Amino acid sequence: MIRLLIVDDHPIVRGGLRDMFADAEDIVVVGEAGDGAAGIERAKVLAADVVLMDLRMPGMDGVAATAALREWAPSARVLILTTFDSESDVLPAIEAGAIGYLLKDALPDELMRAVRAAARGESVLAPSVTQHLMGQVRRPGAGTLTDREKEVLQLVANGSSNREAATVLFIGEASIKTHLQHIYDKLGVRDRASAVAEGYRRRLLT
Amino acid sequence: MIRLLIVDDHPIVRGGLRDMFADAEDIVVVGEAGDGAAGIERAKVLAADVVLMDLRMPGMDGVAATAALREWAPSARVLILTTFDSESDVLPAIEAGAIGYLLKDALPDELMRAVRAAARGESVLAPSVTQHLMGQVRRPGAGTLTDREKEVLQLVANGSSNREAATVLFIGEASIKTHLQHIYDKLGVRDRASAVAEGYRRRLLT
DNA sequence: CTGTAGATCCACCGAACGGTGGAGGCGCGA
DNA sequence: TCGCGCCTCCACCGTTCGGTGGATCTACAG
Numbered sequence: 001m002i003r004l005l006i007v008d009d010h011p012i013v014r015g016g017l018r019d020m021f022a023d024a025e026d027i028v029v030v031g032e033a034g035d036g037a038a039g040i041e042r043a044k045v046l047a048a049d050v051v052l053m054d055l056r057m058p059g060m061d062g063v064a065a066t067a068a069l070r071e072w073a074p075s076a077r078v079l080i081l082t083t084f085d086s087e088s089d090v091l092p093a094i095e096a097g098a099i100g101y102l103l104k105d106a107l108p109d110e111l112m113r114a115v116r117a118a119a120r121g122e123s124v125l126a127p128s129v130t131q132h133l134m135g136q137v138r139r140p141g142a143g144t145l146t147d148r149e150k151e152v153l154q155l156v157a158n159g160s161s162n163r164e165a166a167t168v169l170f171i172g173e174a175s176i177k178t179h180l181q182h183i184y185d186k187l188g189v190r191d192r193a194s195a196v197a198e199g200y201r202r203r204l205l206t
Numbered sequence: 207m208i209r210l211l212i213v214d215d216h217p218i219v220r221g222g223l224r225d226m227f228a229d230a231e232d233i234v235v236v237g238e239a240g241d242g243a244a245g246i247e248r249a250k251v252l253a254a255d256v257v258l259m260d261l262r263m264p265g266m267d268g269v270a271a272t273a274a275l276r277e278w279a280p281s282a283r284v285l286i287l288t289t290f291d292s293e294s295d296v297l298p299a300i301e302a303g304a305i306g307y308l309l310k311d312a313l314p315d316e317l318m319r320a321v322r323a324a325a326r327g328e329s330v331l332a333p334s335v336t337q338h339l340m341g342q343v344r345r346p347g348a349g350t351l352t353d354r355e356k357e358v359l360q361l362v363a364n365g366s367s368n369r370e371a372a373t374v375l376f377i378g379e380a381s382i383k384t385h386l387q388h389i390y391d392k393l394g395v396r397d398r399a400s401a402v403a404e405g406y407r408r409r410l411l412t
Numbered sequence: 413c414t415g416t417a418g419a420t421c422c423a424c425c426g427a428a429c430g431g432t433g434g435a436g437g438c439g440c441g442a
Numbered sequence: 443t444c445g446c447g448c449c450t451c452c453a454c455c456g457t458t459c460g461g462t463g464g465a466t467c468t469a470c471a472g
Contacts, residue, residue: 010289011313012219012223012310013219015222015225016222016223017218020218056289083216105217146447149448156399156400158400159397159399171450172450172451174450177429178451179450180430181430181432191458194362194363196363196400196406197363197365197402200411205403352419368458368459377420381420383459384419386460387460396460397459398460
């Protein structure tokens with residue numbers, strides 16, 4: 001019997017999922033949680049085999065919760081179930097240790113098979129997600145900004161000129177320019193405006 | 207008896223909603239649809255009183271469907287039920303003729319009361335949505351970019367210089383600069399980088 | 413018909429930015 | 443210990459951008 005935990009901030013979604021698994025004889029929904037922190041606690045207490053995890057949640061999000069589960073409930077397999085399949089969602093989730101990644105437009109039958117696969121330790125990915133993963137191995141390393149670079153990019157997004165950013169960070173204007181050059185290289189752009197755009201697309205910015 | 211139609215592209219969400227309304231004695235779910243076009247057809251055929259409409263859907267989205275329903279099924283009240291409450295989602299939906307706007311983290315009880323209110327022709331808005339509306343009347347016109355301005359901003363976000371954007375849009379570089387000045391004024395920023403940032407924050411850009 | 417909003421275009425100027433090719437220092441793991 | 447990644451700083455130069463204050467044309471509502 002597979003012990004399933006549902007973590008999603010929408011009561012409606014939780015209800016739909018619980019209902020769906022009611023018919024399955026080999027799966028029992030042992031609990032629900034509305035955010036990441038509660039999900040971790042529930043997974044531990046209830047000894048869940050599989051955790052069905054949403055990514056976008058208030059408080060602790062799905063990625064952080066997935067990472068935390070590796071430490072606090074290593075035997076739980078995390079299956080991401082979310083609406084979005086952009087690289088910036090998929091990659092952190094996989095890195096954090098998710099065993100599978102499905103989209104919410106999945107058919108109930110697919111979802112059921114995915115849960116069983118996850119319980120066996122097998123990976124199940126939505127087709128579009130597979131594409132993103134393949135795209136990633138082709139360009140390793142690139143695309144990750146350092147903390148300092150993210151700070152600079154955030155300031156630029158907030159309207160700072162190079163000089164203003166330099167003042168805020170207590171460094172010289174020249175350093176800001178150097179950071180920006182590195183940012184341009186990593187993001188594959190040629191100016192601050194499109195760097196900001198890429199920053200939002202990859203969810204590096206707020 | 208309130209005849210309710212559910213329009214949402216996620217089977218899971220539809221299931222959760224149908225289940226939720228199963229207990230209500232004065233509400234009957236007469237049908238479901240997975241996109242806007244099907245929703246319009248169903249609303250007409252089934253003579254729905256209230257349409258529970260998602261905004262983000264493949265094909266015809268919720269805003270377009272809401273607008274179309276005013277012509278094809280004027281007696282149907284559209285109640286938006288979605289995950290997002292940004293101004294750029296809320297305002298078009300209200301303009302298109304939605305009578306209410308709820309978020310998917312609403313409690314089942316709230317949702318039930320909202321459907322009954324909508325059936326009576328009363329407006330129900332999520333609290334955060336009310337904020338957006340109030341913010342809008344305070345600065346009328348401001349904050350809304352014209353189609354042309356959105357095009358320009360999108361090109362800038364994609365790395366175009368003023369000259370390149372001008373070429374793409376078959377207009378002069380001077381016009382691009384003028385459009386950008388208007389964009390800066392409306393978004394309350396002073397350069398293209400932060401204009402792009404604001405564009406993403408207000409969901410004007412992809 | 414007249415006002416308003418949107419789109420287009422113009423000139424001028426100083427300031428900021430992007431490109432290039434460096435350099436030194438620090439911490440960490442091989 | 444040596445290399446590597448990261449952060450810091452420098453100079454020079456051409457290009458682009460932002461700010462200002464206009465202008466004309468069209469479409470549409472009052």
